[in-house]
Amino acid sequence: MNAQDLKNSILQLAIQGKLVKQREEEGTAKELLEKIEAEKKQLIKEGKIKKQKELPEIQEDESPFDIPESWEWVRLGTVCNIINGFTPSKSNPKFWNNATIPWFTIADVRSQGRFINYTEQSISEEAISKNSDRIVPKDSILLCCTASVGEYAYTNIALTTNQQFNGLVIKDEYGGVVHPMYVYEFAKTLKRTLLLQAGKTTINFVSVKKVSNIAIPLPPLEEQKRIVAKIEELMPYVDKYDVAYSEVEELNKKFPEDMQKSILQYAIQGKLVEQREEDGTAEDLYKQIQEEKKKLIKEGKIKKTKTLPEITEDEIPFDIPENWKWVRFGDIMINRDSERIPLSVSQREKLDKIYDYYGASGVIDKVDKFIFDEKLMLIGEDGANLLTRSKPIAFLAEGKYWVNNHAHVIDCGDYIHLEFVMYYINAISLAKYVTGTAQPKMNQANLNSIPVPLPPLPEQKRIVEKIEELLPYAKQLIKW
Structure with missing residues (x-):
């Protein structure tokens, strides 16, 4: 098992509820979701928000594994707004001059890793107003849904993206229910799911609708936080394991027989x-x-x-x-x-x-x-x-x-x-x-x-x- 396999195993245990213990005092995800639904109905009744189209209920065959009783399966689109990106026309200098809004592409992941603090390119406010590009707020997850499907990042700044990426933005009403870093850890496990969802085109492509329908196992909020903390605690050990594994690989070249x-x-x-x-x-x-x-x-x-x-x-x-x-x-x-x-x-x-x-x-x-x-x-x-x-x-x-x-x-x-x-x-x-x-x-x-x-x-x-x-x-x- 190499370091990446070990990371994958840790993440799989995390999203199955096997990485940290469940605690009765933390309540259940169902209770939180019921509270949110009650608040939404009241806001709709008061005319403060519009009624949104309900996503289909999750069927039994959509649950790939069992989760603890205190967890709930929910649609990604239930807890996140999915913001798709756009590339402003390169032939229009107004979109690229006086550029003040960070514009994210796959190159930013490759240049600075998974936590985005800046972007190599920016676009203008006019590009935003004249196109369908929208700003993805800070503490959102960026998920690649075309070409390099499965690439992911976490943004520490507000930005826009090109069409390769969708921004997963925790809905305001779920801000006290869903921890962004938990969704980020879940996003790391999605590559295979996204590839299976990809349409039959010349390049892989997963629509916003399909992303919205992905089922995510949701623990109570405090457990989400403990899961994230445990993953962060384990990763330095995985890095040490990676170094040791590399040494083993070198020794394997030196001693190929046994x-x-x-x-x-x-x-x-x-x-x-x-x-x-x-x-x-x-x-x-x-x-x-x-x-x-x-x-x-x-x-x-x-x-x-x-x-x-x-x-x-x-x-x-x-x-x-x-x-x-x-x-x-x-x-x-x-x-x-x-x-x-x-x-x-x-x-x-x-x-x-x-x-x-x-x-x-x-x-x-x-x-x-x-x-x-x-x-x-x-x-x-x-x-x-x-x-x-x-x-x-x-x-x-x-x-x-x-x-x-x-x-x-x-x-x-x-x-x-x-x-x-x-x-x-x-x-x-x-x-x-x-x-x-x-x-x-x-x-x-x-x-x-x-x-x-x-x-x-x-x-x-x-x-x-x-x-x-x-x-x-x-x-x-x-x-x-």
Whole structure:
């Protein structure tokens, strides 16, 4: 998913009522619309405004998705005046001399972006009086309905437009019901709808009537404002994502065969981030880990484990930085397999579905009790996935959950960054540590024997941060 796809997803969630929570105290859109209709009838009765032709009611098949109960589907033309643009004759200098009224074209979007503060061209007041061009007030939405259909902008100034654009102007009577920036965010999602509405001419064209008939999902006013605020809050993160995604694309060119594997391989070899002298050495860190484990054994918090053999030279798969150290998995991690409890399918069928129930490759069910209430790493103990690797072997579990006897439960002290070890396990081949073919299994002894390249703790954290910056789906990998 690239940055534009992510923006589209956020906007889609926004207009479906899934980006922010609904609040009962904010009332309903229906109540606001009923109030407006009552006021309009009174103004018509008093002769202060003219009765307008009613737009057709929205049919069920015109609603492309479900919306919250407090929302209403309305026609765009119900809440907005649609002002179409015009190009004054270029042969008449009176239309272009003494020009004081900003005149908007597609070039203005391309030169300054989506929020319009000025225009490259202006027209005269005579051009307005002699033609059908009308002024679009400040805080209106500009929507391209011919040629470059779907282009949009928000105007911070009063202006006129050429015939490519329509101005969506919130009607006076809806000023307290419809937030212009909400309509602007909705306009971003309209390109496909407009293209489907386009007439069969040499260029795409959507009439004012068709624009007026477009259905817009309308939340209560305060919710509209919160939706806009949430979108504005999220966009800087999308921009950061865009930068990271671009880096991924560059790495993809560099490592076309297997981008994810290449990034992880660079990470575990100490080539993804720089080493820093102030981080200390892994040798010192290793000694701290051993002292911590001795303390925990003495306090009865963990059991003493069998001493693992020194790592031989032929077990080392690649070179690592000088301040790193090769260690055995079991020497630095804490195994908590003894706390696992398997539950049969028949046992689980009788339980309420509240807490995640983990197996070898992730959540396989829910139960009404939990064993663990902390962040731990789970590593598949058996199953074909150990060899096929269709899912991550190592993944994190957080909150309250239960683990059966098909996944190793791994803890660590304050000297290991759990995510670093998780990424390492997912980056290497485990074939030599797996026994059996019909039912592949990686027992605790084999897991503990795996050589692990250990960086200083601050570098472990920097490596994880870089991986998650470069791999858009890294967070999903952690929480699989």
